[in-house]
Amino acid sequence: MKAHFHTKLAAAAVAAGTLFGAHAVSAAETIKVGVLHSLSGTMAISETTLKDAMLMLIEQQNAKGGLLGKKLEPVVVDPASNWPLFAEKARELIAGQKVAAVFGCWTSVSRKSVLPVFEELNSILFYPVQYEGEESQRNVFYTGAAPNQQAIPAVDYLRDVEGVKRWVLAGTDYVYPRTTNKILEQYLKDSGVPAEDIMINYTPFGHSDWQTIVAEIKKFGSAGKKTAVVSTINGDANVPFYKELANQGIKAEDIPVVAFSVGEEELAGIDTGPLVGHLAAWNYFMSVDAPENAAFIKDWQAFTKNDKRVSNDPMEAHYIGFNMWVKAVEVAGTTDPDKVIDALIGVTVPNLTGGYSAMMPNHHITKPVLIGEIQDNGQFDVVWKTPGLVPGDAWSDFLPDSKPLIADWRKPMSCGNFNTATGKCGGKGS
Amino acid sequence: MSFWTNARRAVLAVSVLLALQAAALADVNTIRARVEALATADFAAKEAIVSELAAMGDATAVPALRAFGDGDLQLRKSDGKVVIAVRDGKLYRASDPITGEDLGEVDRKLLDKIRVNNNLRRAVRAAIGSLTLLSKDPGVRRQAAESVLKSRDPGAIDTLDEAIAAETVPAIRRLLEQAKAAAVLQTDRPEAEKLAAVRVIAERGDQEAKDILAAVAASAEGDVKTAAAKAIALIEQTLAMWAAVQNVWYGLSLGSVLLLAAIGLAITFGVMGVINMAHGEMVMIGAYVTFMVQELIRTSAPWLFDVSLVIALPLAFLTAGAVGVAIERGIIRWLYGRPLETLLATWGLSLILQQAVRSLFGPTNREVGAPSWMSGAFDLGGLTLTYGRVWIIVFAIAVFALLVVVLKRTAFGLQMRAVTQNRRMASSMGIRTTWVDALTFGLGSGVAGVAGVALSQIDNVSPNLGQSYIIDSFMVVVFGGVGNLWGTLVGALTLGVVNKFLEPYAGAVLGKILVLVFIILFIQKRPRGMFALKGRAVES
Numbered sequence: 020m021k022a023h024f025h026t027k028l029a030a031a032a033v034a035a036g037t038l039f040g041a042h043a044v045s046a047a048e049t050i051k052v053g054v055l056h057s058l059s060g061t062m063a064i065s066e067t068t069l070k071d072a073m074l075m076l077i078e079q080q081n082a083k084g085g086l087l088g089k090k091l092e093p094v095v096v097d098p099a100s101n102w103p104l105f106a107e108k109a110r111e112l113i114a115g116q117k118v119a120a121v122f123g124c125w126t127s128v129s130r131k132s133v134l135p136v137f138e139e140l141n142s143i144l145f146y147p148v149q150y151e152g153e154e155s156q157r158n159v160f161y162t163g164a165a166p167n168q169q170a171i172p173a174v175d176y177l178r179d180v181e182g183v184k185r186w187v188l189a190g191t192d193y194v195y196p197r198t199t200n201k202i203l204e205q206y207l208k209d210s211g212v213p214a215e216d217i218m219i220n221y222t223p224f225g226h227s228d229w230q231t232i233v234a235e236i237k238k239f240g241s242a243g244k245k246t247a248v249v250s251t252i253n254g255d256a257n258v259p260f261y262k263e264l265a266n267q268g269i270k271a272e273d274i275p276v277v278a279f280s281v282g283e284e285e286l287a288g289i290d291t292g293p294l295v296g297h298l299a300a301w302n303y304f305m306s307v308d309a310p311e312n313a314a315f316i317k318d319w320q321a322f323t324k325n326d327k328r329v330s331n332d333p334m335e336a337h338y339i340g341f342n343m344w345v346k347a348v349e350v351a352g353t354t355d356p357d358k359v360i361d362a363l364i365g366v367t368v369p370n371l372t373g374g375y376s377a378m379m380p381n382h383h384i385t386k387p388v389l390i391g392e393i394q395d396n397g398q399f400d401v402v403w404k405t406p407g408l409v410p411g412d413a414w415s416d417f418l419p420d421s422k423p424l425i426a427d428w429r430k431p432m433s434c435g436n437f438n439t440a441t442g443k444c445g446g447k448g449s
Numbered sequence: 450m451s452f453w454t455n456a457r458r459a460v461l462a463v464s465v466l467l468a469l470q471a472a473a474l475a476d477v478n479t480i481r482a483r484v485e486a487l488a489t490a491d492f493a494a495k496e497a498i499v500s501e502l503a504a505m506g507d508a509t510a511v512p513a514l515r516a517f518g519d520g521d522l523q524l525r526k527s528d529g530k531v532v533i534a535v536r537d538g539k540l541y542r543a544s545d546p547i548t549g550e551d552l553g554e555v556d557r558k559l560l561d562k563i564r565v566n567n568n569l570r571r572a573v574r575a576a577i578g579s580l581t582l583l584s585k586d587p588g589v590r591r592q593a594a595e596s597v598l599k600s601r602d603p604g605a606i607d608t609l610d611e612a613i614a615a616e617t618v619p620a621i622r623r624l625l626e627q628a629k630a631a632a633v634l635q636t637d638r639p640e641a642e643k644l645a646a647v648r649v650i651a652e653r654g655d656q657e658a659k660d661i662l663a664a665v666a667a668s669a670e671g672d673v674k675t676a677a678a679k680a681i682a683l684i685e686q687t688l689a690m691w692a693a694v695q696n697v698w699y700g701l702s703l704g705s706v707l708l709l710a711a712i713g714l715a716i717t718f719g720v721m722g723v724i725n726m727a728h729g730e731m732v733m734i735g736a737y738v739t740f741m742v743q744e745l746i747r748t749s750a751p752w753l754f755d756v757s758l759v760i761a762l763p764l765a766f767l768t769a770g771a772v773g774v775a776i777e778r779g780i781i782r783w784l785y786g787r788p789l790e791t792l793l794a795t796w797g798l799s800l801i802l803q804q805a806v807r808s809l810f811g812p813t814n815r816e817v818g819a820p821s822w823m824s825g826a827f828d829l830g831g832l833t834l835t836y837g838r839v840w841i842i843v844f845a846i847a848v849f850a851l852l853v854v855v856l857k858r859t860a861f862g863l864q865m866r867a868v869t870q871n872r873r874m875a876s877s878m879g880i881r882t883t884w885v886d887a888l889t890f891g892l893g894s895g896v897a898g899v900a901g902v903a904l905s906q907i908d909n910v911s912p913n914l915g916q917s918y919i920i921d922s923f924m925v926v927v928f929g930g931v932g933n934l935w936g937t938l939v940g941a942l943t944l945g946v947v948n949k950f951l952e953p954y955a956g957a958v959l960g961k962i963l964v965l966v967f968i969i970l971f972i973q974k975r976p977r978g979m980f981a982l983k984g985r986a987v988e989s
Contacts, residue, residue: 067813241657242660266824268826288911
């Protein structure tokens with residue numbers, strides 16, 4: 020409710036500013052920050068939370084005195100889960116509202132649709148969600164996990180700790196699961212898993228009848244080898260999937276499911292009693308015991324006036340990204356995109372799991388990888404953690420085409436897809 | 450003589466008792482020490498402790514182990530004592546892990562949960578299994594046998610022998626023998642014994658048996674390997690047969706969901722001819738009514754939870770029906786005979802309803818729980834049937850039957866059919882056609898709301914719930930034949946079964962595409978669907 024009020028307030032302020040001809044004054048006194056998250060349509064389920072998180076972060080920064088002596092002003096737009104509309108709204112934010120940076124998008128297709136706009140108008144986008152990698156763009160900073168910061172460690176955990184020998188890679192049929200599964204399949208084969216011990220299965224968006232697939236998983240799992248499911252099933256399809264698992268009596272002790280898209284927010288719609296022990300791999304869990312996290316959750320629940328409101332991994336990504344941007348602007352002494360883009364590399368800020376995250380030259384960040392088991396209260400218990408921070412790898416080492424590519428936006432290389440095999444910038448084949 | 454013998458016997462008995470008690474006491478103390486040690490151990494050390502407790506063979510440790518596996522074993526920070534703490538309202542009720550003695554209520558903040566992971570849960574399940582094999586309760590023994598069958602723990606063989614000798618229930622006895630066979634196959638016992646074990650397992654003939662034998666076939670050599678391979682081939686044959694039956698069942702189950710989603714549309718679109726794109730949202734409203742009913746019950750009358758769906762049914766019907774009547778009176782009645790405008794208006798309406806629900810309840814999924822009679826599954830031959838799906842099939846058929854009765858056997862049904870067949874004639878017979886229109890639309894919407902109650906059990910309760918069913922619903926109605934309820938029934942079930950037979954071969958994505966192509970071709974051949982209406986009504 021409060022969030023809506025804020026949006027309205029911001030809109031009213033803008034309207035009033037224009038009306039009274041005070042435009043020049045307000046532009047000089049505030050720094051505008053764009054928030055590009057869907058508030059309606061299918062993706063609203065995930066993105067509304069991130070919009071609220073951004074409003075809270077901006078409010079907190081203003082309470083601390085703003086940035087460069089000016090107040091920050093959030094500009095919220097609603098791209099309505101409509102990919103072309105993302106590009107239009109991005110243009111409106113950058114060209115129309117003259118925002119200094121944009122925080123937003125969820126799903127790779129929305130990011131890909133705004134990329135040309137950010138390139139053309141030279142602005143900055145912070146993308147907070149885990150994604151399939153294979154990209155590094157000058158105007159984009161990827162604060163979510165790359166595959167090597169989520170998928171690969173999760174598979175390592177299952178193989179080494181739970182002794183899994185047979186793998187089901189189940190995903191929704193779109194680019195993130197397809198690319199991630201391609202990487203994982205190669206990774207598993209490289210580590211000696213025979214092809215007949217890998218089953219790959221794709222389902223349409225919002226798939227709701229999981230009977231056949233769960234039965235197939237059960238069958239695949241009865242071949243005398245420990246079996247696990249690696250799930251890149253997205254969003255809404257997860258609830259019926261987990262319900263079917265529970266109904267058919269697949270316990271985590273028998274066939275564990277490790278998910279990359281299921282967090283605290285997604286579990287809010289399920290009775291997690293029968294799911295205890297199924298896993299998720301993230302860089303943050305709400306249950307992490309760290310003073311920064313406790314403070315963040317307290318602020319978040321106070322801001323949303325709901326003491327049951329959960330926090331999740333993409334929120335932490337925005338927390339890190341926003342603080343990085345603030346720090347970089349302070350270092351650069353200006354919000355000029357070119358200077359801030361250069362200043363962002365190397366910036367280090369605290370994350371919420373009790374450590375620090377740094378922005379790397381490939382515009383990805385360093386993060387710890389955590390494996391959590393679902394508990395009956397809808398939270399995750401961390402059962403494993405990488406010993407140190409894992410730097411995000413833009414180009415996977417497990418895809419033959421991407422192997423020779425590196426990204427480094429520092430001068431003199433300044434390239435997002437430098438081919439070390441040919442010594443040229445421009446990706447594979449160049 | 451006899452006095453002395455008796456006295457000596459008595460003394461002997463007492464001293465034996467005392468000695469036993471001492472031993473038991475020592476055991477209790479070691480068990481307690483081991484349980485306390487769980488609090489500080491890491492995962493590997495915890496696993497060692499669990500197997501130690503299992504090896505002691507003393508069932509005293511079972512409650513502590515069970516609590517540990519369930520995540521209820523906690524460390525009381527005030528004195529570092531390990532307790533079993535179970536949530537009781539806002540506080541936790543603590544009890545002693547060994548004696549079960551009540552230790553009063555504790556705040557959550559003063560407790561530190563002793564962590565478990567999947568490996569430990571597995572170990573705990575196996576330990577409890579081997580410790581409860583000799584329990585007096587046949588239900589517990591059955592569970593124990595099943596756990597040991599899963600864990601295939603060779604360490605349990607001696608206890609299993611003891612249990613088999615003592616077992617009186619034939620079914621549990623067979624289960625125990627299978628569990629023993631599974632454990633024997635993990636050892637390096639003589640070949641003859643292993644071959645016998647393979648036979649015992651093969652008799653089971655299910656997926657679990659195949660799993661056990663596959664592991665044997667992969668590791669064993671000689672006769673045992675061939676015997677296992679042969680048994681697997683046999684089991685696979687039976688399983689393949691059951692798989693076909695299972696596909697039919699899944700198909701019927703999917704069909705019943707399609708039927709529920711489409712049956713309201715069969716009235717609004719099929720009978721009235723209104724292209725109602727907001728139909729899915731009526732389903733969504735029904736689901737949200739269920740959520741609200743459950744929420745009310747959770748806060749004020751938890752004992753009613755098992756009948757929450759029964760309470761939600763009439764409410765969902767009335768709410769969705771009322772919204773339907775309002776839509777008809779407010780929008781659709783102005784648009785009769787203009788299908789394109791109706792389509793656009795109702796589509797816009799569906800977006801409005803979605804966003805309204807999103808603003809009211811938030812964009813995230815809402816939790817709708819399953820009552821106890823709808824959770825879990827039972828085995829029927831080689832099939833695993835989940836109660837939820839069985840009830841949904843029963844429910845779909847019941848709704849269908851009820852609608853057929855309303856349409857064919859009631860005055861309202863008669864008026865409805867009269868109005869749709871010949872509006873002017875019906876009107877001149879004194880039927881208030883406008884009210885019949887409104888009520889018919891309300892009936893269709895109400896039925897959709899009822900479907901929402903059922904769908905809340907298997908799908909997300911989110912503002913997008915309806916969207917995912919609207920295309921399927923139209924598909925069913927068009928395929929079955931517009932204006933014919935029986936067509937909708939047969940259409941839904943056919944599409945469900947076809948879909949489920951395609952899915953294992955073509956995959957879920959391609960399967961869906963193939964079904965769509967099939968329907969398009971079918972409509973080319975029979976534009977009016979499977980059961981086309983005949984007669985004058987068609988011409989108008």
